[in-house]
Amino acid sequence: MNAPYAKVYVIDGKGHLLGRLASVVAKLALNGQKVVVVRCEEMNVSGSFFRNKIKLQNYLRKRCISNPKRGPFHFRAPSRIFYRAMRGMIPHKTARGEAALGRVKVFEGVPPPYDKMKRMVIPRALRVINLKPGRKFTSLGRMATEVGWKYQDVVSTLENKRKVRAQAYYERKKALANIRNKAVAAKATELAPIKEQLA
Numbered sequence: 001m002n003a004p005y006a007k008v009y010v011i012d013g014k015g016h017l018l019g020r021l022a023s024v025v026a027k028l029a030l031n032g033q034k035v036v037v038v039r040c041e042e043m044n045v046s047g048s049f050f051r052n053k054i055k056l057q058n059y060l061r062k063r064c065i066s067n068p069k070r071g072p073f074h075f076r077a078p079s080r081i082f083y084r085a086m087r088g089m090i091p092h093k094t095a096r097g098e099a100a101l102g103r104v105k106v107f108e109g110v111p112p113p114y115d116k117m118k119r120m121v122i123p124r125a126l127r128v129i130n131l132k133p134g135r136k137f138t139s140l141g142r143m144a145t146e147v148g149w150k151y152q153d154v155v156s157t158l159e160n161k162r163k164v165r166a167q168a169y170y171e172r173k174k175a176l177a178n179i180r181n182k183a184v185a186a187k188a189t190e191l192a193p194i195k196e197q198l199a
Contacts, residue, residue, distance in 0.1 A: 003033070005032075005033065006033070008034040008117075009028060009033060009034070009120065010038065010114050010118065010119045010120065011025070011036065011037045011119065011120055011122060012038055012039055012119040012120065012121055013038060013040045013042055013043045013082070014043070015042065015043075015121070015126055016043055016044065016121070016122060016125045016126055016127065017043070017044055017046060017125055017127050017130055017131065017137075018043050018044070018045050018081075018082060018140060019045075019085060020122075020124065020125035020130060021037070021043065021082075021122060021125040022082060022085040022086040022089060023086075023089055023125075024122050024125055025086050026086050026090050029086075029090065029101065029103045029104050030090060030096070030097075030100045033103065034103045034104075035103060035104050035105070036104075036105045036107070036114055037079075037082065037104070037105070037107070038107050038109065038110045038111075038114050038119065039108070039109060039110060040077075040078040040079040040081075040082045040106055040107065040108055040140060041079075041109070041139070041140060041144065041155060042140075043082060043139070043140040044131075044137045044138065044139055044140070045138055045139075045143065046131055046135060046137050047136060047137065047138070048136040048138065049136075049138040049143070052138050052143055053143060053147075056143055056146075056147055057147070059074065060074050060147060076148040076149040077108065077144060077149055077151070078140040078143075078144045079106040079107055079108050080106070082106055082140065083106050086104065087101060108151070108155045109158050109162070110159070110162055115162055115166070141155075
């Protein structure tokens with residue numbers, strides 16, 4: 001992905017396909033870009049819920065038979081499921097790969113300070129663009145809840161509060177912009193001769 005360098009990329013995970021977004025984030029991180037992915041619970045996975053649940057349960061069965069504490073470790077949170085998919089696309093056992101993983105942060109919901117930052121989407125990873133209409137898909141949050149993630153209600157409550165705050169901020173911003181436009185329009189005739197002189 002040929003993307004311009006920015007201090008940090010804040011990507012809104014809602015409506016993105018897990019694997020496609022993971023590949024883009026992995027490449028950005030390997031190229032030295034800091035990336036934050038929010039709303040991981042709203043990501044999508046192609047295929048029906050039942051099919052994806054069976055695949056996830058097969059993965060959960062894989063463990064060290066002599067001592068399961070040695071791994072593999074099956075994280076249930078949507079952010080960690082995404083993180084593990086992305087980690088598989090990075091040479092994480094090398095210094096370069098370890099540094100790349102250090103540049104990536106993943107979250108459920110939109111925690112501060114990212115709720116005040118502009119979030120972006122990745123068109124080449126969006127479900128509406130990549131998945132044929134009528135195909136089945138499921139959300140990562142539902143899959144995670146099915147296998148033991150306990151915080152869907154907590155994240156949902158916090159997200160509802162954040163959306164109320166964001167709406168109030170947007171309404172205030174619109175009102176201030178409207179007042180400014182009216183003030184500019186009211187003084188337009190007085191400023192016309194000055195503008196002519198400056199021109």
